[in-house]
Amino acid sequence: MKKLVFIAVILMGIISCKNGNETNSKLKVVTTTTMITDLVQNIGGNYIAVEGLMGSGVDPHLYKASEGDVNKIARADVIFYGGLHLEGKLVEVFEKMGSQNINTIAVSDTLDKKTLIGSEYFASNYDPHIWFDVTNWELITQFVVKKLSEANPENQAIFKKNGEDYLNKLQALNVHIKSVIKTLPENKRILVTAHDAFNYFGQAYGFEVVGLQGLSTATEAGVQDVQNLATFIIDKQVKAIFIESSVPKRTIEALQAAVQYKGFDVQIGGTLYSDALGNAGTEEGTYIGMFRYNVNTIVNALK
DSSP: OHHHHHHHHHHHHHHHHHHTOOOOSSEEEEESSHHHHHHHHHHHGGGEEEEESOOTTOOGGGOOOOHHHHHHHHHOSEEEEOOTTTTTHHHHHHHHHHHTTOOEEEGGGGSOGGGSOBOTTSTTSBOOOGGGSHHHHHHHHHHHHHHHHHHOGGGHHHHHHHHHHHHHHHHHHHHHHHHHHTTSOGGGOEEEESSSOOHHHHHHHTOEEEESSOSOTTSOOOHHHHHHHHHHHHHHTOOEEEEETTSOTHHHHHHHHHHHHTTOOOEEEEEEOOSSOOOTTSGGGSHHHHHHHHHHHHHHHHO
């Protein structure tokens, strides 16, 4: 019942704001996660006005829309979101808006379901952390170019050119990632993090990935989960485990303590960016910079 009230309140706010909107020459685009915001800005450049709902360090699984978010959504010509229930309650809002002919676009819709990783933790039955395979992000780049061009055809040539430039950067990123990972022996490619955000990364780049909390940060790790993973780390002689920027570090610190109590020294190898980019204006505040940072951090800690 609370969920229905939440959706109804937001939709009422959107309708009332839409009625009072003024026209503006630039296409107004709202995005959810920082990864999507960065992508859309790279493609649209100065020819669109982008407003992101979520900032650095924000966990999309637990995100709740504010009154300011409702106003942003109401003013939007186009809304890009991740889909696959990444954004929790907001996904249902966007789906309802789509049924009312409001231009809401889930970037995951462009991916073949056969390539997605199954997940019992999400209503979609798929792991939503699709950005951790660069080839997925290349397909999504092309999809965003197409959707922006449909919404703003007068700037289609610019979106296409920006998209091509960005695709070249993504391809160079993929080459770089693989070259760095090659320096890490295959038997050391075991990635232990706070939650299972890195399964697409593991599948694409040959890592065994284990998350303490499962795919969604809405689930809590129990004592038995910590003990089981501690035993796994000792058996596999894992040198380092990792905190995530959008997940409280206490669970990984508890895991480290459990491992050390059993007589094995595992280090915290650093903080990885998982569900959000770094601070705006930094290298890690971009998708490409974030990915480079993560891979360097992982490889250096596990060597």
